Amino acid sequence: MEIEKKFKINALPDHLEQYQKKEIEQGYLCTSPVVRIRKSNEHYILTYKSNYAEDGDNVRMCEEVELSLTEKGYLHLREKVDNHLISKTRYLVPLPDGHTGELDVFHGRLQGLYFIEVEFIDEKDAACFVPPEWFGENVSRDERYTNSFLSQCDNLEVFSL
Numbered sequence: 001m002e003i004e005k006k007f008k009i010n011a012l013p014d015h016l017e018q019y020q021k022k023e024i025e026q027g028y029l030c031t032s033p034v035v036r037i038r039k040s041n042e043h044y045i046l047t048y049k050s051n052y053a054e055d056g057d058n059v060r061m062c063e064e065v066e067l068s069l070t071e072k073g074y075l076h077l078r079e080k081v082d083n084h085l086i087s088k089t090r091y092l093v094p095l096p097d098g099h100t101g102e103l104d105v106f107h108g109r110l111q112g113l114y115f116i117e118v119e120f121i122d123e124k125d126a127a128c129f130v131p132p133e134w135f136g137e138n139v140s141r142d143e144r145y146t147n148s149f150l151s152q153c154d155n156l157e158v159f160s161l
Helices: 071-078 123-128
Strands: 002-009 020-031 034-040 043-049 060-062 064-069 082-094 100-106 114-119 135-138
Touching: 002 123, 020 071, 034 071, 043 071, 064 071
Parallel strands: none
Antiparallel strands: 002 060, 002 114, 002 135, 020 034, 020 082, 034 043, 043 064, 082 100, 100 114
């Protein structure tokens, strides 16, 4: 079970280069349910995510299964993705309470978009989470901030509402 909260950012942390990072490219073969391929540095992954369930605490939950792919398999499936590939740098930012924030900084047609996700061990852990001051609005329930939705966007116009 994946349990997460997603937030806008009020201000990016200083010195992002100090954090471990992953260069990610991902695409979607299906968005409901989610079937995704991802290249994360030199690792290749096929992911299935059940449809999301939401609770009253602005948390997103789903069942998630990840399987390793070979580079050849990834490249084969890459040609079959719907819509656009997403390119981003993910910084793994240690938070004061012991959690790790996954800060995504997007590239290409989504340049200028960034947000942070925090995963939790259970619903109680999620309910007790107090975001740092540099976190912005909780957008866990805003579909525009799902990567599967972003793969369908030509640009950032959807965020000028």
